[in-house]
Amino acid sequence: xxxxxxxxxxxxxxxxxxxxxxxxxxxxxxxxxxxxxxxxxxxxxxxxxxxxxxxxxxxxxxxxxxxxxxxxxxxxxxxxxxxxxxxxxxxxxxxxxxxxxxxxxxxxxxxxxxxxxxxxxxxxxxxxxxxxxxxxxxxxxxxxxxxxxxxxxxxxxxxxxxxxxxxxxxxxxxxxxxxxxxxxxxxxxxxxxxxxxxxxxxxxxxxxxxxxxxxxxxxxxxxxxxxxxxxxxxxxxxxxxxxxxxxxxxxxxxxxxxxxxxxxxxxxxxxxxxxxxxxxxxxxxxxxxxxxxxxxxxxxxxxxxxxxxxxxxxxxxxxxxxxxxxxxxxxxxxxxxxxxxxxxxxxxxxxxxxxxxxxxxxxxxxxxxxxxxxxxxxxxxxxxxxxxxxxxxxxxxxxxxxxxxxxxxxxxxxxxxxxxxxxxxxxxxxxxxxxxxxxxxxxxxxxxxxxxxxxxxxxxxxxxxxxxxxxxxxx
Amino acid sequence: xxxxxxxxxxxxxxxxxxxxxxxxxxxxxxxxxxxxxxxxxxxxxxxxxxxxxxxxxxxxxxxxxxxxxxxxxxxxxxxxxxxxxxxxxxxxxxxxxxxxxxxxxxxxxxxxxxxxxxxxxxxxxxxxxxxxxxxxxxxxxxxxxxxxxxxxxxxxxxxxxxxxxxxxxxxxxxxxxxxxxxxxxxxxxxxxxxxxxxxxxxxxxxxxxxxxxxxxxxxxxxxxxxxxxxxxxxxxxxxxxxxxxxxxxxxxxxxxxxxxxxxxxxxxxxxxxxxxxxxxxxxxxxxxxxxxxxxxxxxxxxxxxxxxxxxxxxxxxxxxxxxxxxxxxxxxxxxxxxxxxxxxxxxxxxxxxxxxxxxx
Numbered sequence: 001x002x003x004x005x006x007x008x009x010x011x012x013x014x015x016x017x018x019x020x021x022x023x024x025x026x027x028x029x030x031x032x033x034x035x036x037x038x039x040x041x042x043x044x045x046x047x048x049x050x051x052x053x054x055x056x057x058x059x060x061x062x063x064x065x066x067x068x069x070x071x072x073x074x075x076x077x078x079x080x081x082x083x084x085x086x087x088x089x090x091x092x093x094x095x096x097x098x099x100x101x102x103x104x105x106x107x108x109x110x111x112x113x114x115x116x117x118x119x120x121x122x123x124x125x126x127x128x129x130x131x132x133x134x135x136x137x138x139x140x141x142x143x144x145x146x147x148x149x150x151x152x153x154x155x156x157x158x159x160x161x162x163x164x165x166x167x168x169x170x171x172x173x174x175x176x177x178x179x180x181x182x183x184x185x186x187x188x189x190x191x192x193x194x195x196x197x198x199x200x201x202x203x204x205x206x207x208x209x210x211x212x213x214x215x216x217x218x219x220x221x222x223x224x225x226x227x228x229x230x231x232x233x234x235x236x237x238x239x240x241x242x243x244x245x246x247x248x249x250x251x252x253x254x255x256x257x258x259x260x261x262x263x264x265x266x267x268x269x270x271x272x273x274x275x276x277x278x279x280x281x282x283x284x285x286x287x288x289x290x291x292x293x294x295x296x297x298x299x300x301x302x303x304x305x306x307x308x309x310x311x312x313x314x315x316x317x318x319x320x321x322x323x324x325x326x327x328x329x330x331x332x333x334x335x336x337x338x339x340x341x342x343x344x345x346x347x348x349x350x351x352x353x354x355x356x357x358x359x360x361x362x363x364x365x366x367x368x369x370x371x372x373x374x375x376x377x378x379x380x381x382x383x384x385x386x387x388x389x390x391x392x393x394x395x396x397x398x399x400x401x402x403x404x405x406x407x408x409x410x411x412x413x414x415x416x417x418x419x420x421x422x423x424x425x426x427x428x429x430x431x432x433x434x435x436x437x438x439x440x441x442x443x444x445x446x447x448x449x450x451x452x453x454x455x456x457x458x459x460x461x462x463x464x465x466x467x468x469x470x471x472x473x474x475x
Numbered sequence: 476x477x478x479x480x481x482x483x484x485x486x487x488x489x490x491x492x493x494x495x496x497x498x499x500x501x502x503x504x505x506x507x508x509x510x511x512x513x514x515x516x517x518x519x520x521x522x523x524x525x526x527x528x529x530x531x532x533x534x535x536x537x538x539x540x541x542x543x544x545x546x547x548x549x550x551x552x553x554x555x556x557x558x559x560x561x562x563x564x565x566x567x568x569x570x571x572x573x574x575x576x577x578x579x580x581x582x583x584x585x586x587x588x589x590x591x592x593x594x595x596x597x598x599x600x601x602x603x604x605x606x607x608x609x610x611x612x613x614x615x616x617x618x619x620x621x622x623x624x625x626x627x628x629x630x631x632x633x634x635x636x637x638x639x640x641x642x643x644x645x646x647x648x649x650x651x652x653x654x655x656x657x658x659x660x661x662x663x664x665x666x667x668x669x670x671x672x673x674x675x676x677x678x679x680x681x682x683x684x685x686x687x688x689x690x691x692x693x694x695x696x697x698x699x700x701x702x703x704x705x706x707x708x709x710x711x712x713x714x715x716x717x718x719x720x721x722x723x724x725x726x727x728x729x730x731x732x733x734x735x736x737x738x739x740x741x742x743x744x745x746x747x748x749x750x751x752x753x754x755x756x757x758x759x760x761x762x763x764x765x766x767x768x769x770x771x772x773x774x775x776x777x778x779x780x781x782x783x784x785x786x787x788x789x790x791x792x793x794x795x796x797x798x799x800x801x802x803x804x805x806x807x808x809x810x811x812x813x814x815x816x817x818x819x820x821x822x823x824x825x826x827x828x829x830x831x832x833x834x835x
Contacts, residue, residue, distance in 0.1 A: 010637075176486045194490050408670040410673065411673050412669050413663055413667060442493060447497075
């Protein structure tokens with residue numbers, strides 16, 4: 001179920017009551033586990049099987065890897081291979097099957113072989129990219145000697161399935177969450193109220209800003225089948241930049257708030273990314289749990305920056321290209337990742353040449369560089385949002401002012417709301433760049449915090465979200 | 476405590492120091508007060524608790540009833556006209572049968588008819604409402620949220636079904652839960668000058684009808700008496716250029732209809748077509764772009780199906796169409812009585828059940 005649905009409201013209320021009843025800690029964890037399976041199954045019940053299989057495979061693989069540490073690396077490698085094959089196999093089949101077949105068809109056609117890919121009518125299991133990465137991290141950690149296998153199957157199953165972060169992250173590492181399952185915990189009153197506050201903030205971002213405010217603007221521009229003018233192309237792209245942030249950060253914030261209401265802490269996934277100065281800074285602020293996962297399980301194992309400069313650039317590009325592909329089975333995502341890889345490589349090269357590290361001195365310099373970063377990030381969003389290269393080219397032509405025969409697409413009211421919302425997002429992120437939300441709330445008078453929270457909740461109520469799925473569910 | 480990952484610390488979240496109890500109470504009071512004020516305002520605009528606000532989810536529920544055999548042997552498919560202009564209570568009163576209402580606003584009913592023929596074993600009476608500019612077009616709908624509606628009854632997740640039920644419960648008690656009066660929709664209704672050739676959100680269709688159980692639609696009372704809303708609706712229909720469908724589209728529509736009629740008849744069912752009234756400029760543009768002889772008459776002739784065109788019956792004249800495309804509540808009841816009586820004369824078997832009490 002989606003967080004922005006009435007079903008979730010009822011589900012969460014029942015779960016909170018159950019979690020506060022005087023059951024044993026084990027019984028509460030079993031409740032949470034069952035609830036998490038229900039949370040997942042109400043989308044498409046058969047796909048719970050995949051979750052179970054993934055859980056079982058990594059549970060046994062990690063134990064076998066650890067047990068065979070005296071039998072030599074080959075033995076351990078074989079068990080790791082089983083885990084990786086199963087997880088990546090599921091991911092490959094469900095997510096990339098059609099993509100691979102279509103590319104094979106195109107390749108055959110380039111050799112003059114008329115081969116037609118069979119009809120591919122496979123539904124993508126929600127959140128498969130997230131939970132496979134989470135379970136794989138566990139087996140990889142044990143293989144790399146960074147962790148021991150867990151002793152409780154219940155705790156491991158709950159780690160894989162814990163509903164707040166199951167379908168769209170944050171991608172949690174065992175060390176961040178599992179120890180919290182070991183000892184009984186119950187949210188204090190303040191924790192619960194702060195958790196509710198975060199849920200309201202996340203819903204506001206998703207329902208009011210992303211869905212009600214910006215979605216129809218980007219949909220109209222990116223759905224246009226005609227040349228798009230400079231203003232429309234930029235506003236459509238800026239609208240998408242706001243939509244994707246509020247959609248995904250909104251999900252993460254609701255996930256963190258929901259977990260907090262139950263007494264658990266999940267890590268941050270976003271830290272004001274549109275105030276980033278440079279791209280390494282951007283990736284420390286955007287989808288943090290994925291970028292650190294890619295760093296720890298892909299970039300560093302590839303060699304990271306420990307070899308030559310050339311090899312470092314290659315590793316960087318490979319990591320970002322695969323990171324792009326992780327988002328979706330389309331070459332446009334690969335280009336999105338490639339652009340980010342190129343930006344990171346260019347930044348690294350400039351820094352190595354100039355010897356400049358960290359943020360530049362002077363507020364105006366920082367602001368200018370942040371705006372340049374935001375500008376370049378927006379270029380990448382075109383490839384992320386457009387479904388085809390033809391569509392991306394149409395928008396980029398408009399953004400460059402090269403669409404001579406463009407027609408007006410956006411109504412005035414869409415232009416006004418995009419301008420206001422996107423400006424507000426960028427300004428707020430800039431002002432909050434080096435601050436934590438918690439710090440700001442602690443400094444704000446209680447009645448201001450309460451009034452803002454009430455306004456956001458009221459806005460959510462009158463926006464009447466129609467339960468649109470979060471964009472990242474498709475990844 | 477088992478620390479399994481040597482690199483990663485256990486996540487700890489700081490709770491900001493604040494007067495949380497006071498904040499909680501303030502939020503509660505402000506939100507309840509603001510929501511009550513909003514509800515009052517929406518009721519003063521004519522919204523009503525119990526108006527269930529039709530959606531694709533309502534349609535899926537009725538479609539599943541068809542599949543489960545939970546029906547009286549009559550199904551209505553069509554666009555908004557047959558949806559608004561049919562009084563299901565009158566059907567029950569005259570025939571003892573309450574049709575399943577599967578008409579859908581802004582859509583072409585042909586794909587629904589074809590699927591009924593091909594995918595269901597339905598062998599009762601299918602009443603097809605023909606709104607000419609929609610029935611003879613090549614696509615299903617221009618409304619994005621109806622894109623996959625025909626699959627929804629099968630694909631709807633348990634979560635969506637539960638959400639729909641909760642939504643229905645709330646709609647019975649709160650008037651402001653109306654999609655046409657979402658805050659974002661209200662913002663987009665601000666009438667400001669726009670750029671040339673841009674489809675203005677101001678010209679989107681506003682609220683036209685109220686919905687009660689089993690998708691019984693009736694014109695929204697305020698539309699019948701509020702000139703501004705009526706004029707707006709007429710303005711929205713205005714851009715319909717009356718160019719009409721291409722001859723190939725008409726031929727395709729008729730061929731597909733014939734195939735569907737034959738399939739349903741082959742298993743003992745029957746199909747009738749109904750052309751509900753239109754008026755004013757809308758009617759005139761229909762006459763120009765989609766003349767009856769080129770579309771309706773051919774449809775009946777080539778499918779061999781029975782049809783009721785409002786122009787052919789004196790009892791279907793002089794009805795009230797406040798915004799030219801749909802009947803007022805009173806006229807809808809009158810029109811339903813008129814067309815059902817014609818159907819009963821044509822198909823006496825329709826009255827094989829004793830008249831039923833109208834559904835409360």
